Amino acid sequence: EIVLTQSPATLSLSPGERATLSCRASQSVSNYLGWYQQKPGQAPRLLIYDVSNRATDIPARFSGSGSGTDFTLTISSLEPEDFAVYYCQQRSAFGGGTKVEIK
Amino acid sequence: QVHLVQSGAEVKKPGASVKVSCKASGYTFTGYYIHWVRQAPGQGLEWMGWFNPNSGGRNYADKFEGRVTMTRDTSISTAYMELSGLRSDDTAVYYCARDNNVGSADYWGQGTLVTVSS
Numbered sequence: 001e002i003v004l005t006q007s008p009a010t011l012s013l014s015p016g017e018r019a020t021l022s023c024r025a026s027q028s029v030s031n032y033l034g035w036y037q038q039k040p041g042q043a044p045r046l047l048i049y050d051v052s053n054r055a056t057d058i059p060a061r062f063s064g065s066g067s068g069t070d071f072t073l074t075i076s077s078l079e080p081e082d083f084a085v086y087y088c089q090q091r092s093a094f095g096g097g098t099k100v101e102i103k
Numbered sequence: 104q105v106h107l108v109q110s111g112a113e114v115k116k117p118g119a120s121v122k123v124s125c126k127a128s129g130y131t132f133t134g135y136y137i138h139w140v141r142q143a144p145g146q147g148l149e150w151m152g153w154f155n156p157n158s159g160g161r162n163y164a165d166k167f168e169g170r171v172t173m174t175r176d177t178s179i180s181t182a183y184m185e186l187s188g189l190r191s192d193d194t195a196v197y198y199c200a201r202d203n204n205v206g207s208a209d210y211w212g213q214g215t216l217v218t219v220s221s
Contacts, residue, residue: 001165030206032205032206032207034206034207034208036148036208038148043198043200043211043212043213043214044140044148044198044200044208044211045211046203046207046208046209049203049205049206049207049209050205050206050207055207055209056209087147087148089148089150089207089208090206091206092150092152092153092162092164093150094140094147094148094149094150095147096147097147097148
């Protein structure tokens with residue numbers, strides 16, 4: 001069973017800053033790695049699939065990278081609407097989430 | 104466009120069962136797997152299993168094996184998730200989501216709150 005560990009748990013940044021979120025797998029995984037954004041009271045929204053492919057209508061400031069056991073979601077310049085919780089997922093496992101909050 | 108519409112909130116007593124429905128529209132229902140994911144209050148996302156609406160095949164998370172049943176009615180493009188032996192820690196929002204055929208969930212239902220309380 002794969003375990004996904006996200007870090008940091010909380011990221012405090014200002015609008016316009018760059019956000020770098022990490023997701024580490026307990027064993028090497030295939031490229032079926034996705035990232036989701038969730039805001040309070042809403043369902044998750046797919047941002048990235050297959051490690052680095054942006055989902056439909058996702059802005060270019062979101063990018064994904066990585067391979068093997070280490071994956072990264074980067075938000076190049078935070079917009080006010082980007083403050084939320086982010087989850088990584090590989091098939092049957094979700095990470096614990098990273099909350100991106102306003103500093 | 105693609106929509107997944109779930110049934111309404113439920114309140115159940117410990118030991119009871121709950122069945123949540125997920126009606127799909129805007130795409131070929133049998134062409135995409137359905138995931139079920141839950142989220143306890145203030146907690147993260149927890150994967151429960153996936154279901155193949157075409158074949159009826161399924162894969163449940165070990166944690167739910169023996170308590171969860173995923174089914175479908177292709178005539179009305181609806182998937183179902185039934186959870187039995189409810190406990191207070193099953194209180195959560197339950198989501199259905201469509202798999203995009205490469206392991207990620209690209210469309211989600213609005214969620215169904217299931218509250219388990221005596």
